[in-house]
Amino acid sequence: MYASLILVLLLLIFTILSACDANKSLPTEDLPQSSIDLYPKEDSPSSIELDRIMKWADKGMVVHSPFNVFDSSIQQVKSEWGKPDHVDQVAGGSYATYSEKQTVIGFNQDGEIYDVRSYGPNLHELTIEKVEDKLGQPKDIRLNDQDSIYVYELKQQIELKLIFSNKTKSVDHISIYNPVRAEAEQYVLDIKGNSNQLTDKAWKSMQAWRAQIKSFSTEHQSVYLNGPNKKRVALTFDDGPDDTITPAIIHILNDYNVKGSFFFLGSNVMRYPEVVKQAYESGHLVLSHSYNHVELTKLGKVDVENELAGAGKAIQSVVGRKPAILRTPYGDTNNQVVSIAGEQGYSIVLWSIDTLDWSQREAENIVKNVVENVRNGDIILMHSDSDKIETEKALPLVIEALEKMNFEIVDLETLLNIKAYQ
Numbered sequence: 330m331y332a333s334l335i336l337v338l339l340l341l342i343f344t345i346l347s348a349c350d351a352n353k354s355l356p357t358e359d360l361p362q363s364s365i366d367l368y369p370k371e372d373s374p375s376s377i378e379l380d381r382i383m384k385w386a387d388k389g390m391v392v393h394s395p396f397n398v399f400d401s402s403i404q405q406v407k408s409e410w411g412k413p414d415h416v417d418q419v420a421g422g423s424y425a426t427y428s429e430k431q432t433v434i435g436f437n438q439d440g441e442i443y444d445v446r447s448y449g450p451n452l453h454e455l456t457i458e459k460v461e462d463k464l465g466q467p468k469d470i471r472l473n474d475q476d477s478i479y480v481y482e483l484k485q486q487i488e489l490k491l492i493f494s495n496k497t498k499s500v501d502h503i504s505i506y507n508p509v510r511a512e513a514e515q516y517v518l519d520i521k522g523n524s525n526q527l528t529d530k531a532w533k534s535m536q537a538w539r540a541q542i543k544s545f546s547t548e549h550q551s552v553y554l555n556g557p558n559k560k561r562v563a564l565t566f567d568d569g570p571d572d573t574i575t576p577a578i579i580h581i582l583n584d585y586n587v588k589g590s591f592f593f594l595g596s597n598v599m600r601y602p603e604v605v606k607q608a609y610e611s612g613h614l615v616l617s618h619s620y621n622h623v624e625l626t627k628l629g630k631v632d633v634e635n636e637l638a639g640a641g642k643a644i645q646s647v648v649g650r651k652p653a654i655l656r657t658p659y660g661d662t663n664n665q666v667v668s669i670a671g672e673q674g675y676s677i678v679l680w681s682i683d684t685l686d687w688s689q690r691e692a693e694n695i696v697k698n699v700v701e702n703v704r705n706g707d708i709i710l711m712h713s714d715s716d717k718i719e720t721e722k723a724l725p726l727v728i729e730a731l732e733k734m735n736f737e738i739v740d741l742e743t744l745l746n747i748k749a750y751q
């Protein structure tokens with residue numbers, strides 16, 4: 330009720346104001362005082378450009394690109410434009426860059442386009458003032474260090490985003506975005522898994538960490554808790570290698586013809602290089618869990634750099650390749666760790682099911698934590714250091730249970746569609 334009253338009132342005021350404006354622009358001897366008044370706003374180049382942008386945006390497209398965010402696919406783009414210059418992975422999606430076309434195209438796991446970005450040079454003429462003048466106030470303004478993003482909602486809930494560079498104060502690029510198609514990107518699971526060995530206090534603090542890391546991972550494209558919403562899961566093993574449990578686990582995985590992902594500590598890699606080789610040569614992923622297993626968020630920049638570089642070097646010295654996936658000890662992560670990991674070429678992959686094989690160790694409980702909680706895309710955390718006898722016992726049961734539930738067990742490279750090695 331009140332809302333519609335206010336709307337009517339606003340309309341009334343607006344009409345009166347525009348009437349005044351109209352009166353002002355009547356030819357009188359006062360006019361023109363400035364050159365701006367010589368050209369009606371409607372015809373200015375920026376205004377024409379914005380008209381054109383809006384006309385195409387309504388069709389889910391950017392100017393001069395034949396693809397839209399309603400029903401185009403990346404396959405269509407590739408068949409018309411050929412191979413992109415490069416493709417960047419983000420959580421759950423990918424962005425293909427076509428430099429010559431001044432276009433970047435975002436697509437989801439199913440190849441459906443959800444974002445078309447245009448970097449045409451005409452856009453640089455558009456300032457915030459000109460845009461607001463023409464399009465009015467946006468639905469949302471998002472600010473960050475580099476740019477200010479103006480979001481306008483169009484029909485069928487798609488969005489037109491104008492990205493203003495904070496440096497130049499003009500449009501850097503525009504984006505047509507379909508949030509429904511992009512949703513595959515937002516598939517972030519709650520972390521599951523329980524143990525009867527935790528005190529109330531420990532359980533509460535674990536719950537708090539799980540909630541915090543979930544929101545952290547949604548804000549950082551290079552931090553993963555799980556894979557996409559498909560009937561696939563990954564088995565991961567931390568803290569090895571050792572000379573008994575890790576070889577036993579490799580053997581079980583090989584027997585079942587299942588690929589696992591190992592997060593090894595640099596210090597252990599140097600101690601048991603033969604086991605590392607065995608894991609790698611059997612086709613399992615050999616990934617980084619840092620060098621010494623310390624809380625990285627408590628370290629200064631240089632120490633974090635050394636922890637990551639040391640582990641990378643150790644693994645490279647044994648298998649000849651440097652990993653591109655890091656799991657931080659205890660899942661402990663912050664902005665500094667993410668940025669150093671990025672500089673050294675790592676994505677950070679944590680987990681969405683904790684089997685708690687380090688707390689309530691009985692094989693039965695490990696299996697239960699998987700079977701009762703498993704969802705599409707889960708990343709399952711286990712350990713392969715030398716006291717994990719129950720983990721070794723549980724593993725065949727876990728694999729059999731997952732396969733019975735029709736889950737495909739894959740390594741992290743396959744699950745997340747990211748590189749395992751640099």
Ligand SMILES: [Zn+2]
Pocket residue numbers: 567568618622658659
């Ligand atoms: Zn660990």
